[in-house]
Amino acid sequence: MVKSFFWAITGHLLLIPGSSAVFPWISFMEKYFNRLQHFCLSIFIKKIMNMTNLLYTRFPTREVRAGSLGIGGKNPIRIQSMLTANTLDTLACVKEAKELFDAGCELVRLTAQGPAEAQNLKNIKEMLLADGYTGPLSADIHFSPRTALIALEHVEKVRINPGNYIDKKNFKFIEYTEAQYQNELNEIVEALRPLVNRAKELGRCLRIGTNHGSLSDRIMSRYGDTPEGMVESAMEFLRACEYLDFKDIVVSMKSSNPVVMIRATRLLVENFIAEQMSYPLHLGVTEAGEGIEGRIKSAAGIGALLEDGLGDTIRVSLTEKSVKEIPAARALIAPYEDFHSLPLHHPFREQLKERETIYFNKFRNVKHSLYDTSIIVKVDPEEKPPATIHVKDYLYIQGNTSAKESYILRFHPECRVLCDDDFIILDNKNLLDASLPVSEHSFPAANDKFYLVSANISGMNLTGLHRLASTIPGTENKLVLRIPCHTEEDACYLSPAICAGLLPDLACSALLLDSRNAEHSYSIALTILQALRIRITKADFISCPSCGRTEFDLEETTAKIKARLHHLKGIKIAVMGCIVNGPGEMADADFGYVGASHGKIHLYKGMELVKKNIPSEHALDELISLMKEAGVYHE
Template sequence: MRYCPSPYRYQRRRTREIHLGDPQQGGVVIGGEHPVVVQSMITADTMDTEACVRETLALVEAGCQVVRITAPTVKDAANLRNIVAELRARGCRVPVVADIHFKPEAAMEAVKWVECVRVNPGNFADSKKFVVKEYTDEQYAAELARVEAKFTPLVLECKRLGRALRIGTNHGSLSDRILNRYGDSPLGMVESALEFARICRKHDFHNFKFSMKASNPKVAIQCYRLLAARLAEEGEDWNYPLHLGVTEAGDGEDGRIKSAIGIGSLLCDGLGDTIRVSLTEDAIHEIPVCRAILDCVPALTRPDLEVPTDAFPFAPFEYERRPSVEVDLKTGLQCGGDQPIRVIVPRSAWDTLLPRIPARADVRPEGVYEELGAVEVDPRQGFDLPDDSCLVTVRDLPDLPALAAFRLLAWRLRQMGRRNPILLKDCLQVPQPPLDAQTALLRSSIVLGGLLADGIGDAILVRNESDPQKALQLAFNILQAAGCRSFKTEYVACPSCGRTLFNLQTVTARIKARTSHLKGVKIAVMGCIVNGPGEMADADFGYVGGAPGKVNLYVGKKPVKFNIQEEEAVDRLIDLIREHGKWTDPEPAPPAEPRQPAPPSCSVSSAG
């Protein structure tokens, strides 16, 4: 199976067009030859019409082309009529997507008023109670027939009214039926979505798109690749558009890095027709990040690149680190094999950073680029290596995109039967003039994070960011986001929406202030139960909204404390971390150096 024609030469996946509303009346066309569409989701209570309208208008002003609004109940879905009417009265024609979980009857109400309905196959007329059950083929077919009976009315109504559907699976909310047959896996996500697609096609309804979201960028990448490959196997007319996103990415630099790895690397492979960056921030901040990620793609790809092969040098649908031998570099550093992926800096950065960094700091450079003795090659051509015991990297070749170059290097080494460790660079020409901070962060994350998700790389070098300290921090943050090294606490935090039962930004900041010293601990902060337990499956602890003003605490995906008052919930979370032996007291801050008295100053007065 192939998810794209070539992992080296850019070619956008050809898809059919779908319509969200009438393009002549402000609607949006997704897919085909149309540019990738940017969308987001408001956070206001769906019953607060004015707040929803105000937030939607602000998103549209920022450049958002599609706006999603949650509809958790039939009552909320009915109020979409008022929201859309008020938007149209104010001259705003942006397509609105109703976000539906659990309640088919809410979908049937929402479809009357909005241009698109998003359904999650994992909890739309299905269940996820994490119950272990073996389904016979007959039982499985009976359950699927029950789901079809619940879903078909919505399909027929969408067809009658000219609406669109988004079939949106989430890694954290697969049904028990899917989990017990396929496991919590990319295959399970894809099969769950295809079941719903087959129901649509059975009724000759084709105005739909897919999404495959996960909070782990590597999982998201694998899911979208597998879906694209499976659709290609199904036939040419299965070329439905893809909505890309990494869900629960978090906030700040970490949220942007995770989003860039998952969304950006897929875009560079030609996948994706609409995107959303999910940040635990005000939704308006998502739009510039979406635009910036899209702007990175032409700079990181080439459709006319001449390469000797189109073979994949990695397993595209499951993560497997490329096998390499462990070598001792000239600086005494071990690299490759089972060693952690190392962080390398140029000599100038090493000299600048080392005097400032405490000896026990987790974030510190581990090697000097100029002193590694790395063999630099052009992977488009054949080359010789003495043996497997030298580090290999790509020469600085301005006409060669780094993402394609290092994939091609991995292919060359495989053809040669070599297991040399690879040093990744985020660019093959140091940018001049220097890039702005956001562009540097996104480009480095797409290239390095994408390659690490492919399983390629034993050491990394960040050069897009010109500030040595920021470049060093970015390198470690990319390794953490890609799941390659853990040097700090990791947070899975969902973006807010109308279902959220507490202020996500405030609570997340409060939890971070208390727990950010817990190296290697993963904490999930979820506003409600919709994606909570499943999306937190690989988190150590979870803080989940259970009811207004009440919080449930989880260990992994198992709830252990219920209906805790929000005012004391963070303290109880700390207690839970202590109970499970994951707590350490933060190290005291080093004493401040005594301030030197300021020299006397002389003043100059002027008379006027």
């Protein structure tokens, strides 16, 4: 009977997505089982029972249909993207939408900034249908309930922004009485009523899409631009829709800061659980940028939440051709292909609670600062240290102390060198121990060594790693997280996701990116830490993905701006395609470069518009003058 229990558990483990270590893990468990069954069967069972909570599962959501496409419930994670073509240019939109559908995109969004664009969705939809493209379209609406109503007639889904659907943003702090606040909530119900009624008649769905950068004055006045404010912004609209008896809704919490977006989404789910809601979740990091940085930022936010078991549809927004978003999204969801076949239950809540308890009890008040996270770069004993390595970082030589000493003698690195003798490697056995009361642990003392934990220790979810890290005695300054970085997929998607899921809540001394290319892994580690705002080593760029409103070539312009300003450590620069949403969505950027009209740029210092309608050929020089005046520019 005990054996059947063992196989019931390990059989379940076969379903763990992305777990390359499942089979070794099972054979390890079997060996472990055989060894222990004669001695301490009860302890083993206790450990297994404690570990079932660490198995990968998903947060159960209701199914919502966008035309023929099911989102949430038992459906696979859906991939979506957004057109960059002008919505009034029917042929360009149809061409781009076809490219996206052909590449595997399952839902295509278009901006509809006004009634004319919303009306043209009809032509776009009809041309796509005539050519056999039946995939659903979604309209992106800001500011205008009237535009949303027109769009709803022609496309399967409409996204509204609760920050500006009704409220006009004046960037004012308002002191509300309870009655005034309630009055505004009632206005939301009335403003949504026509849209919701028509959506019911037509069988359409909506997305309540909160953006960190465009919260209403009401929310800002009461909650500030916090994850709590983002969640409440969506909850107000969800409660209004439920009052109107409408539940065909997808919800998103987006921010250009992956940590904010992760916290807001987790908090949203906590609110769902408290209010018995189960809406599908759309995940995305806004204004992530382009290239490897854009992919890392997106993966940090989206990947960490997928690891939590959250997320029913994703968009990787890149400042590149929209079709390039699709392989990036595919790579991110690849480890979860079997996601939908997993049993649905609610481990998320317990896992989150456990992690929060660990964080508050163990790590919150440690002297070690998260901002000290060092990087350990693996180098070949014959290889010179990377030229750019910072003195606070480490090199790691595979081998013993004598290999380390001969490396130091040979290359005289400026930073510290570590070798295998400097680590205590924690493995699956330690993970099993971590499930027991402290008195039953058998962790070796660290003394002057570091504990090394591999992120793929057993295919367990991130809670397992939190549990392990929290259980080891005296880990505060001793924990090194080893993360695979052998392929481009590891570097761009897996590593940032694991780091984002662990680092903001865990006092981790250092990251060891396991790769054969020292320079590359060092630069990836720096980019990940920058994306998580744990360690800032260069300028931070927020660039919108562009859409039908964009006033200039975002990809080319962003590349030019980056080339001249990337060295300005700690300065946050937003490059936004239009003045309609750009200023609202560039969040806490220090400087903004925003498309005003064709060939004209507005420049912002913080939220203040300081230079208007600058011809685009002079705009970058003007931005640099502005930075010089502010004393933040240097060559």
